[in-house]
Amino acid sequence: MKLYYSPGACSLAAHIILNEINVDFDLERVDLKTHKTEKGTDYFTINPKGYVPALEINPGLMLTENVAILPFLAQHDPKQDLIPPSGLGRAKVLEWLGYLNSELHDAYSVFFGPALSPEEKERGYATINKILEYTDNYLQESDYDYLVNDHFGPADAYLFVLTNWSNSINHDLSPFKNVIALRNKVAGRQSVQIAMRDEGLIP
Known part of the structure; x- marks a missing residue:
């Protein structure tokens, strides 16, 4: 490949x-x-x-x-247990991938196009924050170690990559403690x- x-x-x-x-x-x-x-x-x-x-x-x-x-x-x-082979578990992975792709990815992408005015930046940050707030609350209420289950998987990798972009756009991730905790866990993987x-x- x-x-x-x-x-x-x-x-x-x-x-x-x-x-x-x-x-x-x-x-x-x-x-x-x-x-x-x-x-x-x-x-x-x-x-x-x-x-x-x-x-x-x-x-x-x-x-x-x-x-x-x-x-x-x-x-x-x-053998890697990265994604359930079928059923609801697999559907939940696809649900998260769809949400991250259509919502969070798009929210960040605004900052990588034409230069934004201060007002446009604030609206952009607010959109990102709304999505991250949902994700943070989900993680807070979840009993799992990762987004979908107790195994690292593609949705965790995608969330890690997207939230890395906060560093490039001067976006503050600190309010989202559960997202940060998951990011740190993912970042430690070889x-x-x-x-x-x-x-x-x-x-």
Whole structure:
């Protein structure tokens, strides 16, 4: 497999899950401004959508969108318990991935487009805070160690990556103690440390 990624982008979640499973994979960095890969390839010829992640499963067989890639990878090695094989447990993983993708990802994305006025930034922060407040309350009331159950999984990786973006937009995560606790737990995993080092995000 080959993952097309941009450092610190949402593709980091797929990179983390790839490190969790028993599979060989390659990485190819994408410059999202020039849409060129590190090998000089026009990225639009690889993924016409133009953004990451894109996962090349086999030559000519490509999968895009985190809500598809993350469950696909998580089910690769059932021994890892990254995603329930079926039933309500699997549906809950997909529910969280959908929520994070459609709500939290979009809320952060506002800050990575055209420059925002102070008023627009405040509205943007308020939107992020509303979603994180829901997530924080959910974690507070949950008996599980992670978002869905007692096993780390793709939704935890995705939440970790998205909330990392708070560092880039001067957003304060400190009110969300349960989110921070989950982030710290995820950050300590070897798969996360390796992925972040490989992408140049930490020394």
